Amino acid sequence: MTSKSYSYIISSCGQEQKGGILQMKGNYGIKSFLLILIIGLLTYISIAGLEIPGTEINIERVADTIRYGIDIRGGVRAVLSAPADIDPTEEQMEAAKAVVENRLDFQRVYDRTVLLEKSNKRIIVEIPWRQDEKEFDARKAISEIGMTAQLTFREVDETKIDENGYLPLDDKIILKGNDVKKAAPGADPNTGMVFVSLELSSEGAKKFEEATGRLVGRPIAIFMDEQLISAPTVDEKIAGGNAIIRMGGANASEASKAATDLANTINAGALEFKLEAPHVESISAILGKSALNVILYAGLVSLILVGLFMLLYYRLPGIIADIALLFQIVAQVLIISSVGMSLTLAGIAGIILTIGMGVDANVIIYERIKEEIRAGKTVKAAIDVGFDRAFTAIFDGNITTLIVAVVLYMLGSGPIQSFAFTLGIGVLLNFVTAIAISRTFLRAVSGVKPLRSNWLYGVKGGNKNV
Amino acid sequence: MFDFIGNRKYFYAFSALILVAGIIGLIVNQGLNLDIQFQGGTIVEFQMKDENFDVSKAEAVAEEATGKIVSAQSSYSLDSEKNERIDMLVLSVSSSNALSEEEHEKLSKAIQENFEIQENTVANTRHVDPVMGKELALKSLFSIALASVFMILYVWIRFKVMGGLVAGVAAVVALLHDVMVMITLYAITGLPVNDSFIAAILTIVGYSINDTIVIFDRIRENSALLRKESLASITNKSIVQTLSRTINTSVTTITCILTVYIFASYNNIESIKNFMLPLLAGLLSGTYSTIFIANPVYVMLKERQAKKQATAKA
Numbered sequence: 001m002t003s004k005s006y007s008y009i010i011s012s013c014g015q016e017q018k019g020g021i022l023q024m025k026g027n028y029g030i031k032s033f034l035l036i037l038i039i040g041l042l043t044y045i046s047i048a049g050l051e052i053p054g055t056e057i058n059i060e061r062v063a064d065t066i067r068y069g070i071d072i073r074g075g076v077r078a079v080l081s082a083p084a085d086i087d088p089t090e091e092q093m094e095a096a097k098a099v100v101e102n103r104l105d106f107q108r109v110y111d112r113t114v115l116l117e118k119s120n121k122r123i124i125v126e127i128p129w130r131q132d133e134k135e136f137d138a139r140k141a142i143s144e145i146g147m148t149a150q151l152t153f154r155e156v157d158e159t160k161i162d163e164n165g166y167l168p169l170d171d172k173i174i175l176k177g178n179d180v181k182k183a184a185p186g187a188d189p190n191t192g193m194v195f196v197s198l199e200l201s202s203e204g205a206k207k208f209e210e211a212t213g214r215l216v217g218r219p220i221a222i223f224m225d226e227q228l229i230s231a232p233t234v235d236e237k238i239a240g241g242n243a244i245i246r247m248g249g250a251n252a253s254e255a256s257k258a259a260t261d262l263a264n265t266i267n268a269g270a271l272e273f274k275l276e277a278p279h280v281e282s283i284s285a286i287l288g289k290s291a292l293n294v295i296l297y298a299g300l301v302s303l304i305l306v307g308l309f310m311l312l313y314y315r316l317p318g319i320i321a322d323i324a325l326l327f328q329i330v331a332q333v334l335i336i337s338s339v340g341m342s343l344t345l346a347g348i349a350g351i352i353l354t355i356g357m358g359v360d361a362n363v364i365i366y367e368r369i370k371e372e373i374r375a376g377k378t379v380k381a382a383i384d385v386g387f388d389r390a391f392t393a394i395f396d397g398n399i400t401t402l403i404v405a406v407v408l409y410m411l412g413s414g415p416i417q418s419f420a421f422t423l424g425i426g427v428l429l430n431f432v433t434a435i436a437i438s439r440t441f442l443r444a445v446s447g448v449k450p451l452r453s454n455w456l457y458g459v460k461g462g463n464k465n466v
Numbered sequence: 467m468f469d470f471i472g473n474r475k476y477f478y479a480f481s482a483l484i485l486v487a488g489i490i491g492l493i494v495n496q497g498l499n500l501d502i503q504f505q506g507g508t509i510v511e512f513q514m515k516d517e518n519f520d521v522s523k524a525e526a527v528a529e530e531a532t533g534k535i536v537s538a539q540s541s542y543s544l545d546s547e548k549n550e551r552i553d554m555l556v557l558s559v560s561s562s563n564a565l566s567e568e569e570h571e572k573l574s575k576a577i578q579e580n581f582e583i584q585e586n587t588v589a590n591t592r593h594v595d596p597v598m599g600k601e602l603a604l605k606s607l608f609s610i611a612l613a614s615v616f617m618i619l620y621v622w623i624r625f626k627v628m629g630g631l632v633a634g635v636a637a638v639v640a641l642l643h644d645v646m647v648m649i650t651l652y653a654i655t656g657l658p659v660n661d662s663f664i665a666a667i668l669t670i671v672g673y674s675i676n677d678t679i680v681i682f683d684r685i686r687e688n689s690a691l692l693r694k695e696s697l698a699s700i701t702n703k704s705i706v707q708t709l710s711r712t713i714n715t716s717v718t719t720i721t722c723i724l725t726v727y728i729f730a731s732y733n734n735i736e737s738i739k740n741f742m743l744p745l746l747a748g749l750l751s752g753t754y755s756t757i758f759i760a761n762p763v764y765v766m767l768k769e770r771q772a773k774k775q776a777t778a779k780a
Contacts, residue, residue, distance in 0.1 A: 071737075120601070281591050281592050282589065282590060282591045283590055284587065284589075290552075290733070291735045291737075291738070294729050294730065294733045294735060294738075295730070295738060297729060298725050302722040302725040302726065306718045306721055306722065309714075313714065345735075345738060346662065346665055346737075346738075346741055349726055349738060349742070350669070352725075353719065353723065353745070355722050356715075356718040356719030356720070356721060357673065357676075357715070357718075357719050360711075360715045360718075363711050363714045363715050363718075364711050367708070367710055367711040367714075371707065392683050393679070393680045393683035396620075396624055396625075396679050396682075396683055397679040397680050397683070398676070399620065400617050400620055400621070401672045401673075401676045403613060403616045403617055403620060404613045404617070404672045405672070407613040407616060408609050408613070408668060411605060411612065419665055419668060419669075420668075423669075423672055
């Protein structure tokens with residue numbers, strides 16, 4: 001039964017090719033030309049960037065936008081977790097992450113990665129070295145960010161404003177973190193106004209009612225440790241323990257992002273545990289940079305060698321495979337850089353590996369075409385049949401590899417996940433290039449009579465099949 | 467035409483030989499050389515002024531400063547920008563807990579007092595929690611197991627003509643073979659087992675399955691075309707027909723791995739070298755197992771199944 005349905009697939013493919021051969025020639029030629037333009041443009045953009053004066057278009061070159069992992073840039077990497085006797089909830093971990101981000105902002109460390117591993121309940125912080133920085137500072141920064149967060153709502157002295165905003169009055173603390181039960185972002189469906197709603201404990205509600213009654217028209221400042229987070233003005237006396245903080249902001253999406261951030265920060269104030277950083281690693285920048293150079297050269301040499309192999313072995317289709325390979329590498333690098341995934345040494349090694357594996361789909365197709373030519377078909381017919389027959393092999397092979405990538409991505413964490421991502425992207429690109437790009441080029445080329453010789457396809461035996 | 471199926475005994479024997487070598491390696495070397503990653507501890511690397519420093523003295527100084535067991539090594543790397551040699555002192559402090567901030571301070575001080583360290587450099591520190599390493603290993607094993615189950619299911623559905631389940635099992639047997647070969651490499655050479663090892667195994671799993679499926683695809687196609695021929699002959703023909711593809715893809719992939727390996731060796735970048743070597747072994751094994759293990763095992767299982775059915779009918 002199944003074998004019948006299978007042979008049906010082949011015969012239906014066969015029928016497809018019979019119609020409109022002449023028409024195809026022109027189409028594939030134009031399509032190929034467009035594809036070459038696109039590939040060339042993408043390659044140019046990734047190498048040199050693109051800036052069109054007078055427009056908003058300004059794409060930086062990949063070398064500047066790609067995020068390298070800490071093993072290449074050098075820096076400090078720390079794993080933060082709750083003490084062993086505490087099992088934090090997912091919300092608490094989100095809040096803890098907000099605390100870490102806040103504290104790093106306060107220390108003006110903006111160029112960092114803060115990752116929450118939900119399954120392991122760990123926060124990974126990576127801070128690259130700055131040009132003239134000594135080791136000590138970054139290590140200290142890490143040990144400070146794990147301390148318990150202290151959220152306070154305070155009365156402030158409006159007449160004194162320092163560089164951080166209002167000056168806090170230490171003896172006039174209205175609410176502490178544990179007075180706030182919950183903060184959540186929200187929006188009014190009628191007016192579209194974005195806000196953060198606060199739910200206070202009964203004790204907190206009393207204190208808040210007293211303070212808001214006294215401070216109508218004046219600000220109440222929200223501090224995380226010693227950093228001012230927000231200073232909303234009191235509109236009226238608030239009783240009952242439910243309050244909202246209205247958010248300003250240029251547009252709705254900005255305002256709602258600000259609301260989410262503020263809610264997370266306020267929730268973090270209720271964080272009762274300290275984050276411990278038993279693992280602080282530091283990585284030298286000189287060694288990493290040196291290793292990066294080496295591996296980039298290795299990648300370039302690999303690309304040239306594989307390109308030459310394909311060209312010498314498969315001749316005319318080899319050129320097409322090389323163009324497709326170029327596209328595949330450029331697209332992969334562009335995707336990685338735009339997703340913002342940080343690229344480690346092992347990650348780059350993985351990409352180089354896909355140079356070798358990336359030609360596989362084309363190898364399958366070309367071998368099949370050769371076989372068909374040897375079996376007596378004309379070059380043109382061999383290309384059509386070869387593609388269709390090779391399709392199932394490429395499809396099933398890629399799907400099984402994709403299964404590996406997806407499983408690893410779902411289950412893995414950290415390095416395994418980024419490996420799975422690269423593998424998955426590689427497989428998809430491999431499929432797309434073989435089916436769309438190589439096919440178009442080959443069809444276009446086979447439409448040109450002088451290019452139909454067997455020799456050009458790496459098959460011995462002159463031109464007798466043309 | 468070479469008989470890949472008929473000669474299967476020799477191929478199985480060759481793989482068994484590798485397995486035995488691996489077991490002997492495990493016994494002789496007393497298990498795998500678990501990197502600090504799986505044992506726990508701290509690695510501290512200092513960039514030294516020159517290569518003239520006493521490693522055993524460094525070991526003694528470090529042990530005194532930390533009160534823990536330390537193994538010291540000298541190492542170097544090439545700065546590819548300035549073309550200079552960077553000499554390093556590598557200290558591996560083994561302990562179940564990572565070095566505390568004070569211990570780290572103490573150690574740095576002791577080394578600075580006793581040795582000449584390159585000015586304005588930062589010590590490289592890597593801490594390893596054995597729990598994390600084990601977690602990673604367990605997770606990876608679980609992922610591979612789950613991926614294998616899904617692959618068997620997929621092959622079962624897509625390759626019904628070939629007997630589905632049997633084909634899936636044969637493909638996974640080839641995968642296990644490759645994992646075994648890589649473990650053998652580690653058992654014999656004593657290469658440190660770490661993240662790279664796991665990443666390499668995962669890569670090979672992806673590569674090997676793809677390799678096997680391409681031949682299976684041909685068997686599937688030929689089963690419909692050559693109904694009168696025996697399974698062994700169909701399989702053999704399919705292997706031969708796809709042989710140049712199997713070899714060429716291996717050649718391009720191995721070219722890339724070898725290139726990176728040579729570049730990394732020349733500049734002495736240990737981490738990349740240790741990633742490429744298992745990949746190389748796995749790739750060779752993956753190509754071998756595709757041709758000489760997956761397909762013969764498939765035919766063998768299929769023939770047994772047929773025999774069973776025949777006796778059941780009779």
